[in-house]
Structure formats: structure tokens, C-alpha cells
Amino acid sequence: MRKRGLKFYMSIYRKILIQDLKSKMSYRADFIISTIGMIMTNLSGFVTFMILFHNFPTINGWDYYHMLFLYGFSLVALTPVQCFFDNNWNLRFMVQSGDFIKYCFRPVNVFFYFMSEVFDVKGLGQLAFGIGTIVYAWIKIGIPVTPLVILKLIVFLFTASLFMIALMNFAAATCFWIKNSGYVMVIMFRFKDFAKYPSSIFEGIFKVIFTFLIPIAFIAYYPSLVILSPDNVPVLSWISPLFGLIFFYLSYKFWMLGVRKYDFTGS
Amino acid sequence: MEEAVVMKNVCKDFKVLNRHEGLKGSIKDLFSRDYKTVSAVKDVTMTVNRGEIIGYLGPNGAGKSTTIKIMTGVLEPTSGEILVNGKVPYKNRTENCENIGVVFGQRSQLWWSLPLIESFKLLKDLYMVPEKEYDDMIALYRSLVDIEPILHKPVRQMSLGQRTLSDILAAFLHNPAIVFLDEPTIGLDVSMKSKIRELILGLNKEKNTTVILTTHDMGDVDALCKRIVIIDKGMKIYDNDIDHLKNYFGSYRTLKLKLADDTWEEMLIDEKTTDVMDVIMEKQKEKKIKDVKILEISTEEVIRKIYEGGTK
Numbered sequence: 001m002r003k004r005g006l007k008f009y010m011s012i013y014r015k016i017l018i019q020d021l022k023s024k025m026s027y028r029a030d031f032i033i034s035t036i037g038m039i040m041t042n043l044s045g046f047v048t049f050m051i052l053f054h055n056f057p058t059i060n061g062w063d064y065y066h067m068l069f070l071y072g073f074s075l076v077a078l079t080p081v082q083c084f085f086d087n088n089w090n091l092r093f094m095v096q097s098g099d100f101i102k103y104c105f106r107p108v109n110v111f112f113y114f115m116s117e118v119f120d121v122k123g124l125g126q127l128a129f130g131i132g133t134i135v136y137a138w139i140k141i142g143i144p145v146t147p148l149v150i151l152k153l154i155v156f157l158f159t160a161s162l163f164m165i166a167l168m169n170f171a172a173a174t175c176f177w178i179k180n181s182g183y184v185m186v187i188m189f190r191f192k193d194f195a196k197y198p199s200s201i202f203e204g205i206f207k208v209i210f211t212f213l214i215p216i217a218f219i220a221y222y223p224s225l226v227i228l229s230p231d232n233v234p235v236l237s238w239i240s241p242l243f244g245l246i247f248f249y250l251s252y253k254f255w256m257l258g259v260r261k262y263d264f265t266g267s
Numbered sequence: 268m269e270e271a272v273v274m275k276n277v278c279k280d281f282k283v284l285n286r287h288e289g290l291k292g293s294i295k296d297l298f299s300r301d302y303k304t305v306s307a308v309k310d311v312t313m314t315v316n317r318g319e320i321i322g323y324l325g326p327n328g329a330g331k332s333t334t335i336k337i338m339t340g341v342l343e344p345t346s347g348e349i350l351v352n353g354k355v356p357y358k359n360r361t362e363n364c365e366n367i368g369v370v371f372g373q374r375s376q377l378w379w380s381l382p383l384i385e386s387f388k389l390l391k392d393l394y395m396v397p398e399k400e401y402d403d404m405i406a407l408y409r410s411l412v413d414i415e416p417i418l419h420k421p422v423r424q425m426s427l428g429q430r431t432l433s434d435i436l437a438a439f440l441h442n443p444a445i446v447f448l449d450e451p452t453i454g455l456d457v458s459m460k461s462k463i464r465e466l467i468l469g470l471n472k473e474k475n476t477t478v479i480l481t482t483h484d485m486g487d488v489d490a491l492c493k494r495i496v497i498i499d500k501g502m503k504i505y506d507n508d509i510d511h512l513k514n515y516f517g518s519y520r521t522l523k524l525k526l527a528d529d530t531w532e533e534m535l536i537d538e539k540t541t542d543v544m545d546v547i548m549e550k551q552k553e554k555k556i557k558d559v560k561i562l563e564i565s566t567e568e569v570i571r572k573i574y575e576g577g578t579k
Contacts (some may be wrong), residue, residue: 023380024379102374102376105367117378
């Protein structure tokens with residue numbers, strides 16, 4: 001058996017991506033409209049945010065620019081799930097129609113092959129928007145720019161995106177067991193909106209749920225604390241990269257278990 | 268290694284919830300742990316030799332697809348042994364996939380928006396096909412079928428026939444030891460059907476590829492298969508040469524009578540039990556007969572007889 005390592009998968013992904021972009025460009029109207037739509041979505045989200053926080057200058061000790069930083073952080077952290085794992089949204093249709101089986105006939109990892117099929121360009125606009133917001137808030141707060149802080153930012157952005165990807169993997173994979181898994185996905189996707197707010201506003205049971213059960217607090221709150229309050233970082237923030245990796249791994253295993261357990265009934 | 272597929276007493280059961288009727292029943296089902304076991308494949312033993320084209324037949328729901336899914340490593344059998352190219356498929360799914368090609372009737376496995384040639388190039392990388400072998404294969408394709416018109420066409424713009432053709436070519440691209448074709452000619456016109464049959468024969472001859480074909484079209488069987496395996500209700504009911512099958516029903520004749528009102532009447536007669544002449548005479552008493560034809564039984568009728576009555 002010929003070995004397929006990381007290098008192989010990277011090169012395959014790149015090739016599929018190039019082909020995919022080429023064919024997307026060929027639908028010009030579709031491309032333009034979805035780009036405009038993406039800008040509008042981000043803009044309206046931003047405006048809502050501005051209005052809300054201009055009226056409440058601080059929330060639980062978080063001032064406007066800290067909130068803005070958190071907002072930008074969550075936008076960037078949500079980009080990978082949007083760009084690379086968007087096919088999760090199609091999973092249940094493919095499973096129900098039986099078309100999913102085609103992903104099992106190639107000598108590559110099923111999860112990889114399935115996800116490689118869709119690259120959502122819309123995520124790139126969100127990424128630009130998020131980076132802009134982070135930079136703006138960063139300057140206003142006056143966080144010093146050192147290589148170490150930049151490194152921390154990258155590591156913890158990566159961590160944060162792992163949590164979101166894992167959540168969507170879990171939600172999507174429920175379709176292998178239940179029929180109406182669309183609801184699960186929509187609920188999970190809605191939950192991500194809470195990630196934009198400091199989790200310290202949640203009390204008691206909600207805090208426990210959003211930290212350990214549906215860990216959206218890890219999508220922006222805990223990781224961004226490392227940058228925002230470097231003198232007072234909770235332990236949960238420091239161990240979040242490890243948590244993120246474990247959580248992602250578990251979601252991947254759950255997804256693959258679904259593939260194995262599924263009957264593929266009907267022909 | 269002469270055998271492409273070896274199956275010994277392979278069984279596959281599915282667990283299905285016992286559904287109750289009505290609203291009350293539905294509520295009951297919500298909490299019910301009342302499962303029944305449905306056997307899709309029962310104790311199937313068979314061997315497929317290298318280079319063979321076998322017809323894998325059976326009525327709808329007989330267990331054909333399930334067997335194919337077991338052979339391709341997608342499903343794990345409940346019990347029994349299976350070896351594909353000398354390996355256990357469900358334990359080595361990716362490895363098994365390198366040596367097989369699959370075409371599932373109307374379901375294209377190609378990248379929908381890409382021109383065929385780009386799909387081919389991606390597949391070449393995915394299967395790690397060496398440049399030389401890839402070029403040889405494309406050259407072979409060119410010699411067997413006119414691929415120019417479809418090569419630069421995106422799959423989504425193709426007709427069903429072109430898409431099927433593309434899918435078959437894609438399945439053979441990495442020169443697999445076995446190719447599974449699940450109803451490859453379904454929904455195609457006559458000329459496309461014969462084109463595809465010729466292509467399959469040509470590839471099988473050139474590359475000595477084992478082909479396992481499921482179909483409901485007896486034209487496919489007549490054109491391609493020397494041997495057929497028939498399965499019904501999960502059990503293998505026939506496994507032998509196609510000629511043997513005809514001998515089995517050799518005493519059967521199709522009698523066609525053209526009646527006075529120019530309509531043809533058709534009937535199947537077993538010469539062992541009934542005399543053809545008797546039937547004609549009997550008919551003649553009722554109506555005038557203008558013409559008589561006696562034909563050998565066709566494969567289609569043989570298969571129908573087996574589905575209906577089974578072989579004893």
C-alpha cells in the first residue's frame with residue numbers, strides 16, 4: 001500500500017481547491033452576489049454590535065474596545081469552519097439520499113475527502129473583517145506588539161477555531177443516527193452568537209453549560225483573555241489549546257463512528 | 268492469486284425497529300426497544316475469478332447492493348469470511364479501495380462542476396497513478412471510445428449517457444483489479460447501451476479486469492457475462508454458466524401465434540409436459556391461426572422463471 005501522509009493530503013487539497021475556485025469563478029453572477037451578500041451580512045452584524053455597545057459602554061467590566069476585540073476574535077475564529085468545513089451542512093442530505101456512499105470508495109480518509117469537496121469563499125470576507133476589527137481594537141486598547149503576543153494570538157485563534165469546527169462536526173454527525181438533525185445544526189450554529197460576548201456575563205448553570213457541555217466560551221472568551229488581561233489569565237485559558245485538540249479529535253472520531261455505524265440502506 | 272473475491276458463508280443482518288400503527292403506535296415506537304432482525308444476505312458463498320465478468324442478478328431488494336457494499340468494504344458482514352484481492356475489505360477499507368473501481372448507476376462520483384479531464388487528473392493524484400500508466404490508460408480509452416467530445420465538458424452539463432461513460436472510465440482509470448458496476452446501463456438509449464457494453468468488454472480484455480455487474484437488463488447479461496449468480500431474499504439460488512442456465516430450461520419454448528385479427532399471442536411451454544402441437548390445435552379450434560413461431564427461451568424469460576419459481 002502506498003503511503004499517504006500529510007504532504008499528500010495537503011497537495012490534494014490544494015489541487016481540489018484550485019479546481020473548485022476556477023469553476024466558481026465561471027459562475028460570475030453567483031460569485032458577485034454571494035460576495036455582496038457576505039459583505040452585507042458582516043456589515044449588519046457589525047452595525048447591530050455598534051448600536052448595542054454604544055448604549056452600554058461597559059458590560060461586566062468589559063469596555064467597548066475589549067468587546068470589539070472579542071467580536072473580531074470570534075469572527076476570525078469562525079472563519080476556518082466556514083471555509084473548510086462548510087460541507088457539514090450538506091451531510092444530512094447526502095446521508096438521507098444515499099449519495100454519501102460515494103465518499104467511501106476512495107483510498108483516502110472519508111472525513112477529509114468529504115470536507116475537501118467544498119471550500120466556501122464567503123469565509124474570506126469574514127476573515128478580512130475580523131482581522132480589521134482586531135487590529136482596530138488592538139490599537140485603541142494599546143496592547144504592545146511583540147512577537148510573543150502575536151504568537152499567542154495565532155495559537156489561541158487556532159484553538160478557538162478548533163472548538164467551533166468540533167461543535168459543527170458533532171452536530172452534523174448526529175444525522176447518522178437521527179433524521180431531523182438539521183435542528184441540531186441550526187441550534188449549534190445559533191449558539192456561536194453567544195461567543196461574541198464575554199462569558200463572565202453568564203451565571204451559574206449557563207456558565208457550566210457554555211464552558212463544559214457546549215464549550216462556546218472557548219470560541220472567543222477564554223482564548224482572548226490571554227491577550228486582553230495577560231496579568232490575570234484563568235487556568236482554563238491556558239489549557240484551552242489542549243482542550244481544543246481533544247475536543248476536535250473526539251468530534252472527528254464521533255463523525256467517523258457515524259460513517260461506520262451507518263447502514264447505507266437503499267441503493 | 269487467482270481469485271478476485273472469495274466469500275464464505277457471508278451473512279448480513281440489519282436491526283429494524285418494529286413499527287406500530289396509528290398515533291398510539293408512534294408514541295409507543297418512541298420508547299420501544301422492540302427490534303427485529305432482517306437478514307439482507309444469508310449464508311452466501313461464492314468465488315469470483317480474476318478476469319471474469321459475472322452477472323450478479325436478483326429482483327429488487329434481493330440483497331445485491333448489500334453484497335456489493337460488503338465487497339467494497341463499506342459494510343462489515345455480521346458473520347462469515349470475505350477476501351477481496353486476498354484482503355479483508357472492511358478491515359482495510361482504504362487499501363481495498365486502491366484495487367477496486369465502483370460505478371453506481373445514476374450516481375456520479377465525479378466532481379460535478381469540473382471538466383472530465385480535470386476529474387481524471389485529480390483521480391490520478393488521489394490514486395497515485397504513475398504518469399506513464401495514466402498516459403497509457405488515456406491512450407487506451409481513445410482507442411476504445413470517442414472521448415474527445417466529453418473530455419473538456421463539465422460533468423453537470425453532460426447527458427446521462429455521457430455521464431455514465433465518464434463514470435465508467437473514471438472507475439477504470441487506476442487500473443483496479445475489480446470493477447463493480449451497479450446497473451450501468453439504466454436509463455440509456457440503445458446505441459449508448461451497446462457503446463458502453465463494448466467499452467466494458469474492451470477494458471476487461473485489455474486489462475484483465477474482473478467485473479462484477481448487477482443489472483436488470485438481460486441485454487447486458489447476454490452481451491457481457493459468461494457466468495451469472497442469482498440471489499433472492501438474501502440467498503444464492505443460482506451460480507453457473509449462462510449456457511447451463513439455458514440448458515436447464517432447455518425444454519422450454521416460446522410459442523407465438525398470429526391470430527386472424529393480426530394480433531400475436533405469446534406463451535411459454537415446457538415441452539416435457541406439454542406437446543406444442545396440441546396447444547396449436549387446441550387454439551385453432553377457437554380462432555384461425557395465420558402464422559406460427561417457435562422460439563428458444565430468452566435469457567430474460569429464464570431469469571423471470573427463476574425469480575418466480577426458483578430452481579429445484
